[in-house]
Amino acid sequence: MVTKPPSEETDEPTEVExxxxxxxxxxxxxxxxxxxxxxxVLNDLREGEKRFNELxxxxxxxxxxxxxxxxxxxxxxxxxxxKEFEAPVASYYTLSERGDALCPVFESLDAWGDxxx
Amino acid sequence: MVTKPPSEETDEPTEVExxxxxxxxxxxxxxxxxxxxxxxVLNDLREGEKRFNELxxxxxxxxxxxxxxxxxxxxxxxxxxxKEFEAPVASYYTLSERGDALCPVFESLDAWGDxxx
DNA sequence: CGGCATCCTTGGAGATACTG
DNA sequence: CAGTATCTCCAAGGATGCCG
Numbered sequence: 001m002v003t004k005p006p007s008e009e010t011d012e013p014t015e016v017e018x019x020x021x022x023x024x025x026x027x028x029x030x031x032x033x034x035x036x037x038x039x040x041v042l043n044d045l046r047e048g049e050k051r052f053n054e055l056x057x058x059x060x061x062x063x064x065x066x067x068x069x070x071x072x073x074x075x076x077x078x079x080x081x082x083k084e085f086e087a088p089v090a091s092y093y094t095l096s097e098r099g100d101a102l103c104p105v106f107e108s109l110d111a112w113g114d115x116x117x
Numbered sequence: 118m119v120t121k122p123p124s125e126e127t128d129e130p131t132e133v134e135x136x137x138x139x140x141x142x143x144x145x146x147x148x149x150x151x152x153x154x155x156x157x158v159l160n161d162l163r164e165g166e167k168r169f170n171e172l173x174x175x176x177x178x179x180x181x182x183x184x185x186x187x188x189x190x191x192x193x194x195x196x197x198x199x200k201e202f203e204a205p206v207a208s209y210y211t212l213s214e215r216g217d218a219l220c221p222v223f224e225s226l227d228a229w230g231d232x233x234x
Numbered sequence: 235c236g237g238c239a240t241c242c243t244t245g246g247a248g249a250t251a252c253t254g
Numbered sequence: 255c256a257g258t259a260t261c262t263c264c265a266a267g268g269a270t271g272c273c274g
Contacts, residue, residue: 025230026160026223036151037267043143052236062268067237089235089274098233105229106143108222113142116215154247169256179248184257206254206255 032076033102037061037069042078042099043106049094073099149193150219154178154186159195159216160223166199166211190216 033039040059044050050058056066070093073079078099084090095102150156157176161167167175173183187210190196195216201207212219 025227025234027157028234029226029230030153030156030160034151034153034156035266036147039147039151040144043147056236063237064239064269065267068267070237083236091236101229101233105222105225108225109143109146112218112222113146116218117142117145152246173256180257181249181259182247185247200256206257208256 033073033078037065038073041066041069041073042095042102043109045079045093045095045099046103046106049092051093052091055093078102150190150195154182155190158183158186158190159212159219162196162210162212162216163220163223166209168210169208172210195219 033042037059041055041061044055044059052063052066052070055061055070056063059066061069070079070081074081077096080094080096082092082094084092150159154176158172158178161172161176169180169183169187172178172187173180176183178186187196187198191198191210194213197211197213199209199211201209
């Protein structure tokens with residue numbers, strides 16, 4: 001949104017410059033995943049494939065909420081769902097490639113927590 | 118200083134927080150800043166110092182919402198507030214050291230947006 | 235076990251008006 | 255300009271129950 005003057009083309013633009021550039025981009029991401037439960041579920045799935053009730057326990061979300069959040073995330077392409085219809089039905093959730101690409105975000109957050117929490 | 122009636126964030130850890138505290142502190146961070154407006158305001162302040170109405174315009178938040186979000190963020194130590202009482206009163210907001218340390222998170226988010234948005 | 239339907243409560247958040 | 259005070263509306267989300 002903010003246009004900034006051209007500059008040296010080193011690998012590393014100035015901080016201010018870079019910040020001005022990405023502010024808008026980030027808002028789009030926030031609109032998609034910037035809700036408490038979506039973040040928590042995505043973060044939780046970094047540990048690997050999990051089933052519904054497993055996620056329910058580890059995240060603390062109610063089944064109603066979890067169901068909707070998983071639906072939203074799947075629809076938006078952040079996670080994938082594999083179902084087993086046999087004997088005890090099971091539903092496994094994993095991060096999609098798109099969702100997995102968010103890991104650095106959570107890692108940054110984790111690093112921040114180490115220093116400031 | 119004190120967050121008023123509507124949304125009050127207690128310091129009491131939730132069940133979820135307690136359960137996952139030692140596993141990963143991401144959840145704690147999410148509890149603190151994982152709401153749409155907090156993320157948007159923090160992200161916006163990466164551009165540098167801004168005043169109230171400036172933030173109001175750039176984020177699109179109402180003054181009511183913005184006022185509360187800024188109060189919460191300041192109370193939690195993510196931002197700092199400098200006031201000028203002269204002629205036209207002015208109130209400037211900037212990221213604190215603690216808040217600035219979150220920049221890598223937004224940079225990761227931006228990088229993700231470049232690839233997947 | 236997974237997960238949708240229903241009810242119900244809470245708070246997130248806009249619009250508007252007012253004050254120092 | 256920088257907020258605060260209300261009033262109001264609606265979505266988020268917990269609890270419960272049911273069903274394949």
